[in-house]
Amino acid sequence: MPNPVEIRTLAGPEELPEWLRAVSTGFYRGPTVTDEEVAVRSGGADPARTQGAYDGARCVGTFRTMPQRMTVPGGAELPVCAVTNVTVTPTHRRRGLLSGMMAHALRAARERGDAMASLIAAEYPIYGRFGFGPASWVTEWEVTVSRTGLDRRYAGPADLGDGGSVEIVDAGDFRRLAPEAHERFRAGAGRQGAIDRTDRWWDLQCGILRFAEPVAPPFHAVYRDADGTVGGAVTYSSDDVWRAKLPEQTVTVADLFATAPAGERALWRFVLSMDWIQRVRTGLRAPDDLLPLLLPDPRAARTLTHADFLWLRPLDVPRMLAARTYPTAGSLVLEVRDKDGYAGGRYRLEAGPEGAACEATHEEPGLSLDVSELGALYLGDESAVRLHALGRVTEERPGAVAEAERLFRTARRPWCPDSF
Numbered sequence: 001m002p003n004p005v006e007i008r009t010l011a012g013p014e015e016l017p018e019w020l021r022a023v024s025t026g027f028y029r030g031p032t033v034t035d036e037e038v039a040v041r042s043g044g045a046d047p048a049r050t051q052g053a054y055d056g057a058r059c060v061g062t063f064r065t066m067p068q069r070m071t072v073p074g075g076a077e078l079p080v081c082a083v084t085n086v087t088v089t090p091t092h093r094r095r096g097l098l099s100g101m102m103a104h105a106l107r108a109a110r111e112r113g114d115a116m117a118s119l120i121a122a123e124y125p126i127y128g129r130f131g132f133g134p135a136s137w138v139t140e141w142e143v144t145v146s147r148t149g150l151d152r153r154y155a156g157p158a159d160l161g162d163g164g165s166v167e168i169v170d171a172g173d174f175r176r177l178a179p180e181a182h183e184r185f186r187a188g189a190g191r192q193g194a195i196d197r198t199d200r201w202w203d204l205q206c207g208i209l210r211f212a213e214p215v216a217p218p219f220h221a222v223y224r225d226a227d228g229t230v231g232g233a234v235t236y237s238s239d240d241v242w243r244a245k246l247p248e249q250t251v252t253v254a255d256l257f258a259t260a261p262a263g264e265r266a267l268w269r270f271v272l273s274m275d276w277i278q279r280v281r282t283g284l285r286a287p288d289d290l291l292p293l294l295l296p297d298p299r300a301a302r303t304l305t306h307a308d309f310l311w312l313r314p315l316d317v318p319r320m321l322a323a324r325t326y327p328t329a330g331s332l333v334l335e336v337r338d339k340d341g342y343a344g345g346r347y348r349l350e351a352g353p354e355g356a357a358c359e360a361t362h363e364e365p366g367l368s369l370d371v372s373e374l375g376a377l378y379l380g381d382e383s384a385v386r387l388h389a390l391g392r393v394t395e396e397r398p399g400a401v402a403e404a405e406r407l408f409r410t411a412r413r414p415w416c417p418d419s420f
């Protein structure tokens, strides 16, 4: 008979070293953590929102949440409970430890008033049972620069044609300039899925905080529009591969965002125009990123990865549905099933391009669906028609699926640029 395992919130920061050792074990990073790692990683964890599963004194399960602000279609933002550092030590798996920690976290999130919970799923089959649905997808491309058809005589940052410019800046200037541009980026109407970046996020990105010594620090550049306002930023690194005196370098983009398409085009153009660089890896982008079609030959961008990324778990349906905007006016009654009891019920949505209202109702539903399917539909990526074809939403009134399709889909696909 295995020992009983106790799931509890950490008493305080003094419990973080043992808890971080368990995270390291669960993620196969190593059986121990150094004092330096503990010092850096502890900074991200609020003990009051950190759970451990304890077999005696040994931590064998970990689960942490943090506050997150997420942009929804139309540009408003909602408070979200972001789930991270989920591990169960291999000796203690499939005994319900994740289920126990998830139940505590979702209850706390509902009580706090968070509209949804979010996570990046390590494996697809884990989180659907807890009411999460895949809400945004990502694509990573590798561009073979010589095949793009781009004019290699491009003269560099001053040659963008829109009065804008790209400037390579050091980490200190980037830390000062990029966060404010990112706040404007994520407040855009078509930025659904983008999340806020904390000071700690920027400190890690700029090497002010580090988990380990980098092989080579990354480069940072900003785009300035004709007025000099910073309207985008890129962080990238290069390897140093030569074969028989020929450069074979690959640039990897860690982050690239812009508040407007001109900046986005300029930053891609900059990254693709450097001497020596044979290939550019884009990092995980929205599947409808501008990049491939910026190239005279889009086939120069080969897809390396296409996968689900951000998963959402609705907790407060009226708040979620009223916060976003919709492409057209319309109304829909949804019957939402939630076996865990946080978000289930019947809701009437009055939707429109300028805003929406949503409240509980006793009217007959047009559509019934599981809470995880609502998570998948919410940011506009998933299709109600497709879910209906798969048998995952039920049309209770003729025409309701087509109405949901019209209302929920967005012109541009959602994108969460950050892993967490």
Ligand SMILES: CC(=O)SCCNC(=O)CCNC(=O)[C@H](O)C(C)(C)COP(=O)(O)OP(=O)(O)OC[C@H]1O[C@@H](n2cnc3c(N)ncnc32)[C@H](O)[C@@H]1OP(=O)(O)O
Binding pocket: 026, 027, 083, 084, 085, 086, 087, 088, 089, 092, 093, 094, 095, 096, 097, 098, 099, 100, 119, 120, 121, 122, 123, 125, 126, 129
């Ligand atoms: C947001 C993030 O942090 S993502 C990172 C997730 N962590 C990892 O992938 C690290 C490696 N894996 C692990 O640490 C563990 O296996 C976990 C955390 C995924 C699962 O923890 P467990 O305590 O074993 O899960 P638990 O026992 O509560 O399982 C509940 C149900 O989910 C199922 N399940 C759990 N993990 C998986 C999986 N990886 N694939 C498929 N099903 C799974 C179980 O079979 C069980 O199903 P059942 O109720 O029908 O029997």
